[in-house]
Amino acid sequence: MQIVMIGTGYVGLVSGACFADFGHHVTCVDKDESKIAGLHEGRMPIWEPGLEAIVSHNVKRGRLEFTTELKPAIDTADAIFIAVGTPARHGDGHADLSYVYAAAEEIARALTRPAVIVTKSTVPVGTGDEIARILRANNAPDGTSVASNPEFLREGAAIRDFKIPDRIVVGAEDDRAREVLHEVYRPLFLNKAPILFTGRRTAELIKYAANAFLATKISFINEVADLCEAVGADVQEVARGIGLDNRIGPKFLHAGPGYGGSCFPKDTLALLQTAEAADVPMRIVGSVVAVNDERKVRMAERVREALGGSLQGKKVAVLGLTFKPNTDDMRDAPSLALIAGLQQQGARVAAFDPVGIDHARSLLPGVEFADDSYSVVDGADALVLVTEWDEFRALDLKEVARRMRGNALIDLRNVYEPEEATRVGLTYRGVGRASAAVA
Known part of the structure; x- marks a missing residue:
């Protein structure tokens, strides 16, 4: 499958590299030009055991790419994951969703065909509803779906956690989103990883x-x-x-x-x-x-x-x-x-x-x-x-x-x-x- 991962921080880079290792084609997108340049040169922006090797392997196999340009990346995408930061806002503790919503707007304006938009970032209840509203307001193609797929990665053991998960959680409101994410995670079914579909x-x-x-x-x-x-x-x-x-x-x-x-x-x-x-x-x-x-x-x-x-x-x-x-x-x-x-x-x-x-x-x-x-x-x-x-x-x-x-x-x-x-x-x-x- 064609996957786009927006954000090359801890969650985005680990997830993108592991999806590529499953055999999917993954394009990781980030606005930080220095980070993308470093990844092109094999420099990891985070320290995580085993990550450099898995990134290098999949780049060489042509399954993992890095870019600052979103539109070319999503033209053929089946699933677009949002994995940007959601830090706690200073003063009130609310999750700062500005990066998530900015990514949703940019996706909506760049899409030319329906896709499944997936929040991988940790977001409060109702964020997916707001992303769906943003997509509609910015004229995303009919049939575009929004799903939630929270990550459960432990720093220091993230690759193992991704490949041998306790569970995979998918929150979706329509069959298309469930089918696409079922296919995205199909390689893990050999390990009998439990997948939980919810709202x-x-x-x-x-x-x-x-x-x-x-x-x-x-x-x-x-x-x-x-x-x-x-x-x-x-x-x-x-x-x-x-x-x-x-x-x-x-x-x-x-x-x-x-x-x-x-x-x-x-x-x-x-x-x-x-x-x-x-x-x-x-x-x-x-x-x-x-x-x-x-x-x-x-x-x-x-x-x-x-x-x-x-x-x-x-x-x-x-x-x-x-x-x-x-x-x-x-x-x-x-x-x-x-x-x-x-x-x-x-x-x-x-x-x-x-x-x-x-x-x-x-x-x-x-x-x-x-x-x-x-x-x-x-x-x-x-x-x-x-x-x-x-x-x-x-x-x-x-x-x-x-x-x-x-x-x-x-x-x-x-x-x-x-x-x-x-x-x-x-x-x-x-x-x-x-x-x-x-x-």
């Missing part, structure tokens, strides 16, 4: 509800972690104990510094705005957002307490800046609130991240960026592990202790056991478990 508004809500539920699990276990610390329990064992219940499951029950990234923060806010507009209270989701925001700010207090109550003049080393491993995404990363809090209390901060430093530089003024996970701790009074990259899971703690001036290890991901730290002369503080001091 368009239902599909739009599924994505927000899924992310809000996962965010709820994270905030829940983080509050349980605080209780564990207060009563002398171990949150990791509590999480395992409840996660073995198949009604609950073990995923997203890892206590830490709070959630971040491109989805959970903006999607929970957008869901709350949708509920407010419908005059439906969503007190649980509202509490989840508040708990998470407060938690990220409070992480600096953990460091201050570990250093005896004052950060003034202390050097704090931070390992991991991105919101999770295997991505360079810094959006709403817990490290941002942590480092701001440390600096406000007079600490000097050094940091290292395997791939996120380039994005972090403009977001973290005054931070000293190191070249590796050992030089960052030179002369540090405390080491804070924020993002659980694989290369941080087996550090030589004896070497870490030797390089540090102080001896505080604040492990916000519970990567290490307290005994491992105390054995080499470090004091240990994790999340939701007993702290350990050097004997």
Whole structure:
């Protein structure tokens, strides 16, 4: 099939490359000339494991193209996916749909034959209705359909998630849209991937509800972690104990510094705005957002307490800046609130991240960026592990202790056991478990 993907950000580029890998012909369109030029030269605008290889392979096979020109791309398109950004608007939390609606207008004016327009971007309930109205108002050809096909891609595992999905959700109001998207995803049927056809508004809500539920699990276990610390329990064992219940499951029950990234923060806010507009209270989701925001700010207090109550003049080393491993995404990363809090209390901060430093530089003024996970701790009074990259899971703690001036290890991901730290002369503080001091 002939597919056009509008937007070459995280969702658009991964989706376009994977569709091409299925054997479809895909043209990715973006107004950013420098991004398209980079893709022509094989430079990826995002860091995602395996993406460069899959893009290169399909470009060579002639199945994947990149352009800034929309009209030539959609002349023969069967399906046109809108995968542009929908960031949270400053001030009110509403999803900014200006890019989505601008793309719809441009599509309507360029179409010469009916096509199926598909929102891949995460959009609030009713967005597809507005896109249909825009298409009609701009004289799109009769028979043009609008569908919703939300993405469920985890950064760092996006290609696997696309090719071996838990489910495919398609929201459509007519047979033509359902038939076209059935054919688009037919290669996945060999893997018996479940495909759920719903109404368009239902599909739009599924994505927000899924992310809000996962965010709820994270905030829940983080509050349980605080209780564990207060009563002398171990949150990791509590999480395992409840996660073995198949009604609950073990995923997203890892206590830490709070959630971040491109989805959970903006999607929970957008869901709350949708509920407010419908005059439906969503007190649980509202509490989840508040708990998470407060938690990220409070992480600096953990460091201050570990250093005896004052950060003034202390050097704090931070390992991991991105919101999770295997991505360079810094959006709403817990490290941002942590480092701001440390600096406000007079600490000097050094940091290292395997791939996120380039994005972090403009977001973290005054931070000293190191070249590796050992030089960052030179002369540090405390080491804070924020993002659980694989290369941080087996550090030589004896070497870490030797390089540090102080001896505080604040492990916000519970990567290490307290005994491992105390054995080499470090004091240990994790999340939701007993702290350990050097004997």
